Amino acid sequence: MSIEQLGITVLWSFLYGYLIIGSIDFGAGFYAYYGRLIGKESIIGPVISRYLSPVWEVTNVFLVFFFVGIVGFFPETAYYYGTALLIPGSIALVLLSIRGSFYAFANYGVKKNTFYLLAYGATGLFIPASLSTVFTISEGGFLDVRGHEVVLLMEELFYSAYSWAVVLLAMSSVLFISSTFLAFYAARAKDGNALELMRRFALWGGIPTIISSLFVFIALRNHNLEHFQRALDVWWMFGLSLLSFAIAVGLIWKQRSYGAAFVMVMLQFAFAFYGYGQSHLPYLLYPYLTVYGGVTNPAMGRALVLVFIAGFALLVPSIILLLRLFLFNARYVKGELA
Amino acid sequence: MGTVGWSRGLTEMTLAFHILFATVGVGVPVFISIAEWLGIRKKDAHYMLMARRWARGFVITVAVGVVTGTCIGLQLSLLWPEFMRLAGNVIGLPLFMETFAFFFEAIFLGIYLYTWNRFANPYVHWLLTLPVILGSTGSALFITTVNGFMNTPQGFTYENGALTHIDPLAAMLNPATPSKVAHVLFSAYLTCAFLLAMIAAFSMLRGRKDEYYRKSVRLNMIAGLVLALVTIIGGDASAKFLAKAQPEKLAAAEWHFETGSRAALVVGGRLNQETSEISGALEIPWALSILATNDPDGTVIGLNDIPKDEWPPLYVHYLFDAMVGIGFYLLAVSACFVALLAVKRRNAYNRWLLTAMVAGGPLAFLAIELGWFYAEVGRQPWIIRGYLRVSDAATANAHVSVTFWMFAVLYAVLGIVSLFVLARLFHNKPAELELEAQRIIL
Numbered sequence: 001m002s003i004e005q006l007g008i009t010v011l012w013s014f015l016y017g018y019l020i021i022g023s024i025d026f027g028a029g030f031y032a033y034y035g036r037l038i039g040k041e042s043i044i045g046p047v048i049s050r051y052l053s054p055v056w057e058v059t060n061v062f063l064v065f066f067f068v069g070i071v072g073f074f075p076e077t078a079y080y081y082g083t084a085l086l087i088p089g090s091i092a093l094v095l096l097s098i099r100g101s102f103y104a105f106a107n108y109g110v111k112k113n114t115f116y117l118l119a120y121g122a123t124g125l126f127i128p129a130s131l132s133t134v135f136t137i138s139e140g141g142f143l144d145v146r147g148h149e150v151v152l153l154m155e156e157l158f159y160s161a162y163s164w165a166v167v168l169l170a171m172s173s174v175l176f177i178s179s180t181f182l183a184f185y186a187a188r189a190k191d192g193n194a195l196e197l198m199r200r201f202a203l204w205g206g207i208p209t210i211i212s213s214l215f216v217f218i219a220l221r222n223h224n225l226e227h228f229q230r231a232l233d234v235w236w237m238f239g240l241s242l243l244s245f246a247i248a249v250g251l252i253w254k255q256r257s258y259g260a261a262f263v264m265v266m267l268q269f270a271f272a273f274y275g276y277g278q279s280h281l282p283y284l285l286y287p288y289l290t291v292y293g294g295v296t297n298p299a300m301g302r303a304l305v306l307v308f309i310a311g312f313a314l315l316v317p318s319i320i321l322l323l324r325l326f327l328f329n330a331r332y333v334k335g336e337l338a
Numbered sequence: 339m340g341t342v343g344w345s346r347g348l349t350e351m352t353l354a355f356h357i358l359f360a361t362v363g364v365g366v367p368v369f370i371s372i373a374e375w376l377g378i379r380k381k382d383a384h385y386m387l388m389a390r391r392w393a394r395g396f397v398i399t400v401a402v403g404v405v406t407g408t409c410i411g412l413q414l415s416l417l418w419p420e421f422m423r424l425a426g427n428v429i430g431l432p433l434f435m436e437t438f439a440f441f442f443e444a445i446f447l448g449i450y451l452y453t454w455n456r457f458a459n460p461y462v463h464w465l466l467t468l469p470v471i472l473g474s475t476g477s478a479l480f481i482t483t484v485n486g487f488m489n490t491p492q493g494f495t496y497e498n499g500a501l502t503h504i505d506p507l508a509a510m511l512n513p514a515t516p517s518k519v520a521h522v523l524f525s526a527y528l529t530c531a532f533l534l535a536m537i538a539a540f541s542m543l544r545g546r547k548d549e550y551y552r553k554s555v556r557l558n559m560i561a562g563l564v565l566a567l568v569t570i571i572g573g574d575a576s577a578k579f580l581a582k583a584q585p586e587k588l589a590a591a592e593w594h595f596e597t598g599s600r601a602a603l604v605v606g607g608r609l610n611q612e613t614s615e616i617s618g619a620l621e622i623p624w625a626l627s628i629l630a631t632n633d634p635d636g637t638v639i640g641l642n643d644i645p646k647d648e649w650p651p652l653y654v655h656y657l658f659d660a661m662v663g664i665g666f667y668l669l670a671v672s673a674c675f676v677a678l679l680a681v682k683r684r685n686a687y688n689r690w691l692l693t694a695m696v697a698g699g700p701l702a703f704l705a706i707e708l709g710w711f712y713a714e715v716g717r718q719p720w721i722i723r724g725y726l727r728v729s730d731a732a733t734a735n736a737h738v739s740v741t742f743w744m745f746a747v748l749y750a751v752l753g754i755v756s757l758f759v760l761a762r763l764f765h766n767k768p769a770e771l772e773l774e775a776q777r778i779i780l
Contacts, residue, residue: 054448057404061441064408068437071415071422072430078422082415083733089416090741094748097405101752104401105759108394149734296427303431303506311438318445318469325449325456337456 003301004291007073008284010308011066012277018062019273020177020266025059026124027178028052029099031201033121036114043193047186049107050335054326056103058319060096072304076294080285083150084143085134092130099123125171132170136163139224140286162219168212173269176205180248180265184258189333199252206249210242213272224286230279237275244268342729344738345417348745350714352410354707355749359403361706364478364523365530366396371467373557378460384550387772388557390454392534395760397451402756407440409745417738421721421731424501428494429484431506436480443473475523482522485713486514490583491722513583517576518713524572525709528565529702531558532668536699539692541768550769552687555695556679563672570665574629581630584723585639587716590650591658592626593619597640601626605659609652650716657712664705671698 028048035044071078082089098119106116136157137143144151157163179201186194221228231238248264251257282290295301331337339347370392377385411433415422446469457463487493493509494501538554580588588594593604595614603626607619624634631638641649671694678686721728732738 054452057400057444057448058441060404060408061437061444064411064440065437067412067415068430068433071426072434075423075426075430078415078426079419082417082419082422083735086416086733086735086741087737089412090744093409093412094744097409097748097752100405100408101401101756104398105755108397108763151735296430297502297504299504300427300430300506304434307431307434307438311435311441315438315441315445318442322445322449325453332452 003073003298003305004295006305007069007295007301008277008281008291011069011073012274014062014066014069016270016273018059018066019173019269021055021059021062023128023174023177024181025052025056025178026128026174027176028182029103029120029124030122030175031178031182031198033117033124035197036117040197044182044186044197046335047182047189047191047194047198050189050333051182051185051327052103053107054322056100058322060100063096069304072300073296074284074289074291074294075296076289077284080143080145080150080289081134081137084137084152087152087154088130088133092127095123095127095130099127125174128170128174129167132166133157133163136160136166138280138283138285139220139227140283140288141223143285143288145288160219160223162216162223165212165215165219168208169216172205172208172212176202176209177265177269179205180252180258180262183252184262185327185333187258188330189335191334195258199255202252203249206245210245227279227283227286231275234275234278237271237278241268241271241275244271339739341734341736341738342732344742345732346728348738348742349410349413349417350711351742351749352406352413352745353710353714355753356403356406356410357706357710358703359399359406360478361526361529361703362396362399362533363403364474364526365528366392366399366534367467367470367474368527369530369534369558369561370396371464371471372561374464374467376557378464382553384553385557387550387769388554391764391769391772393451395763397447398756398760398763400447402752404444406749406752416741417733418721418731419733421726424726425487425722427501428491428504428506428509429487432480432483432487432510436477436484439473439476439480441473443470443477446470446473478522478526479519480510482519483510483512483515486512486518488720488722489518489713489717490514491725496725514579517572517579521569521572521576521709524565524569525706528562528569528668529706531562531565531672532695532698532702534558535562535695537764539695542687543689543692543696546768546770548770555675555687555692559672559675559679559695562668563676566665566669566672570669573662573665577629578631581638584717586641586644586648586650587654587713588630589639589641589644590652590654590716591712593652593655594626594638595640595642597637597643599627599635599637600624601630601638601640603629604655609655611652648719650718654712654716657708657715661705661708661712664701664708668698668702668705671695 028051031044032041032048035041035048102116102119106120137152139162142153142157142160142163144153179198183195183198183202186198217228217231220231244264244267248261248268251261251264282292284291284294296304326332329337370389373385373392374389376382377387377389446466450463450466450470453463453466487509490513491509492512493505493507495503535555535558538551538558542551542555577588592601593607593609593614593616594601600623602624603622604616605620605622607616609616626638627634627636630636671691675686675691675695678684678688678691717723719727719729721731
């Protein structure tokens with residue numbers, strides 16, 4: 001595998017990791033707040049906070065990893081995306097900052113503060129929306145490169161059907177992924193009430209997710225025909241994604257094996273995400289930047305890959321330890337361990 | 339103010355805010371670890387409680403440290419795209435490693451906080467502090483190598499505006515790295531010793547009598563004395579390094595214009611920018627030569643040997659003096675305390691010394707800020723010394739001023755709310771009550 005391919009695969013995998021665990025986190029924040037609004041906080045609150053408390057810090061790392069990694073592997077992206085995304089990037093940063101710190105304020109500081117929870121919950125939907133604009137921009141048509149300047153065409157972005165389709169998909173996916181995970185977690189905790197509530201959220205959440213992903217396809221066809229055609233080349237990946245979705249919803253509907261259902265949801269998004277990524281190549285930013293044009297020098301490429309392998313040898317056992325102590329520890333999940 | 343000015347302002351603001359929390363993030367885990375270890379070894383509930391209370395406050399600061407760290411991480415690309423496009427080829431490695439270290443810390447901090455009573459052997463839980471320290475110290479180390487690179491770049495060849503023949507390890511192990519890393523780490527530990535001593539001393543001044551507070555003051559002041567010494571020695575090594583590798587930075591800090599031997603150290607004073615005349619300063623003969631070269635006859639390069647458009651701003655002198663002054667203040671306070679402690683009949687916990695400790699906390703943080711401002715402003719006008727000027731590295735995007743104000747509001751809110759939350763966390767819950775309850779929940 002060439003450095004370009006390896007680099008983009010690593011980065012894409014991190015983004016996928018962020019997609020899953022970030023979604024769980026964002027959605028959980030939203031449900032926690034919504035739960036308080038509809039007076040069902042005591043049902044879902046404990047399940048959510050028990051899962052989130054030990055892992056909230058880890059979630060953030062996946063995102064940092066991605067943007068540090070992409071500048072390492074593809075320094076040219078810093079120039080194009082960095083210049084163009086100043087405003088949307090800063091907005092996303094402000095929202096992420098509010099979210100991260102207010103989680104700690106609400107959970108370790110002053111309990112029962114609705115304002116802190118609102119800040120935490122509302123950002124759960126805005127952040128995916130603002131982050132997803134990066135995908136939109138990568139399709140081309142929203143940047144104007146005039147000599148030394150890279151300008152983001154805000155108006156075009158605002159009136160684009162494609163950009164709204166992506167935002168819609170991001171927000172509905174977050175709620176869907178999160179609710180299927182929390183249903184699984186509630187089932188493990190043998191918490192019937194929370195399970196029932198999350199199960200209902202999951203079933204309803206599936207509908208907009210699938211509709212908006214169809215939207216994205218149609219809008220992509222109008223926006224970037226070349227990419228759309230490459231996507232058709234890997235149509236089977238999107239087919240498998242749909243199949244996984246159907247199995248997941250079927251399992252949740254029949255109230256069986258929530259663990260398998262969540263794995264199916266992960267597969268659903270894995271197929272779609274990697275299919276999308278595969279068809280996006282070789283462009284990092286259509287039509288200005290490809291993985292070949294933007295890649296770092298070979299020495300740095302090799303060093304990054306080596307560190308990556310060493311880092312993973314360290315991280316994977318640590319993550320397994322984290323999961324075993326909390327996610328897969330039946331007594332902790334049930335709330336029997338302080 | 340132009341785009342460059344706003345970009346500099348925003349970067350300064352973010353870093354100045356982040357560095358407060360980052361310092362806590364690097365230093366406090368070490369003290370949590372020491373306290374827990376003492377608690378287990380001596381079977382002393384005081385130290386166990388100390389570890390818990392510090393950990394509880396630590397989480398709040400970590401949260402703000404993480405989010406502001408994320409901000410500066412991304413702002414590097416948003417505000418300085420030309421810099422990242424060029425330097426990304428060389429500093430991608432340490433940035434990547436820093437993220438790994440941060441990841442490692444994040445995982446084990448989560449585990450540490452939620453497994454206080456999980457293990458039969460208490461040392462197992464204590465062991466979890468080690469990866470947390472490894473992670474936080476590691477990320478400080480790696481990110482400092484990046485800063486070292488910007489000061490003394492190496493590990494590449496510069497050809498036609500592009501970097502070639504890149505050696506990432508050589509870039510990390512640049513000449514500035516060793517002294518910088520040592521000074522950054524020790525000063526962070528020192529600052530946290532004084533932060534924690536400040537909290538206990540403040541409670542004692544308010545009339546709290548429990549042995550808990552005395553133990554906390556004692557632990558932190560003994561550590562503080564050692565760390566102050568090491569920090570000052572490290573700072574001295576940094577100055578000697580500057581004299582060799584970045585003479586303009588040291589010369590600006592000392593208002594040293596004429597190259598020569600037996601140079602005097604200038605303390606305080608005012609500078610007439612037109613005539614380069616210094617008034618009202620305390621000049622210590624030969625001291626600068628000794629500081630820079632270990633030899634009173636040593637030659638120290640002066641600013642007049644440097645092209646004027648490569649001079650750093652001369653106000654860095656005040657920053658440098660204040661930083662050094664605070665360093666010696668911290669040394670004096672901790673030395674006094676330890677000396678009184680050694681003389682059994684004297685009361686080491688007297689009001690004066692406790693007050694001096696309370697002042698030491700904020701002063702130590704101030705010194706961190708001053709030191710970083712000195713280090714960063716001192717390499718103006720360069721972003722990569724000798725290769726890329728700050729003015730050529732900033733974004734072409736015209737909207738930086740908008741983002742400046744956005745982040746200003748964000749940091750103001752985060753700063754105020756986190757102080758409020760921290761105060762609330764401990765105000766109604768003095769250590770005595772927790773000890774009484776003996777059933778402490780984090």
